Amino acid sequence: MTTPRDTLRAELLAVAAAVVPDQQPVVTHDPGPINPGVLFDGRGAATIARITVETGNPTAPDPAAAVTAAAEAFRARGWTATTAPAEDGHYRATATRDGLDVAVHAWATDWRITLTGEAPVS
């Protein structure tokens, strides 16, 4: 059975591949279920999974275009996505679908694009 965590991982990889088609995206963070309230009380239940995928165009980075492309790719896959105004070289988009939340970050000072998502643990 496909879990929300599986779905999130697949969606992040698909969108990353759509944003930079000639690069292989990398899952850099997927530690398994975590307790979202751990900073308050670590004894709580692990109810979410967080996954980060990185990609980028090292030779010609364009963070604004990358974030816009990511938002469009999410929309094309049935997500609700928005881009935020740039903040001090920080470009950002958000995407949500079926209880999944994703933040897309790109920066004027780095070639990397990171897609960080959270999914409930089923």
Place this chain on the structure above:
Amino acid sequence: MSELAERFRANHARLLAARNRLHAAVAAGTATAAERKRLDTLTELLTPVKGTAIDADGKVVEVHRPRQFLELDPEGQGRAVEVLGDLDQARNVAVLVPGMGNSLDTFRGQSDRADLIRAEAGPGTVAIAWLDYASPQGLAAAASKQAALDGGPRLAAFLTELDELTDATTTLVGHSYGSDVVGQALLHGARADRVVLTGSPGIAKYVDEAADIVQPPTRLYVERAPGDYVSYSEWHGPDPATFPDAIRMATNGDDPVSVHWHNEYYRVNSEALRNIGRVVRGDLASITTTDTTRAQETKLAWGTMLNRAAGVAAKVYGGLAPPTQAARPPSAESAARTAGTRPGGAHRPRTSEGPRR
């Protein structure tokens, strides 16, 4: 080998030795359930982290490196101080201090939250998950300040050490009971460029303004979400969100991700997390603020119930750590003074914290 690399290597060796010891106990059939759980934890802490780099052909490739522990105690409750990122290259460092109920076996979640802050603050940021104190293992223990009184000087000593390891700008981030540990560290002479407290139960009876714990140019940034009963109860002292000279950051913005209660400050895409990232990277002009009072917040749907819960909690813990001062909403004068002295100049419109959207 640099001093830093030697520390990481030594703690890696400590982890390996502890894992091998437990592995042998499991193989011999003598391990307890707690030891088997600890074995899983140590095995996870020994799993390398992944990152990305560029190869000679300009392709993005996956790279692995061991996790970096500055401190590690695999015994008992366990302790760890993990560095996420390259401390030698850091421009900004965030030191995250978690609250009650934590141990080495919950470290995955703390490391994950530190990683979220790092992602939010951007390139050049290192996040450190600091669990080098005896985190209280229950509400009764958390009502006592003892763990914070013991942990504060340790955190202060760590920050002094960090100062010798890096020239980066340092932000202390304390959540819940961890905010008391941060406060005690500051009272013991800890130095940081910026301090963020989220969901704080207070620091001490006599600490009722930021100037009691930080001196210029260090500023205190505070978040209190609507319905945060821990902040409302003021178990350990006056709520820092009411300090007249603190910068009270908004926890909710225009996005659909809302932050309420005590455990949602670090949600992906939340204004609360974004503001923490802004502080850490020094984009202070982009910080959004609020000045809602507890009374305004508790007019929300759950307000009445929360007020009662906070009142009960205050009575339960009143004998142990009675708040000595009623919460004060920031005055117009203090708010103006805060805005006028904010580094970075611009003051974004204050955002009212509305009901869950």
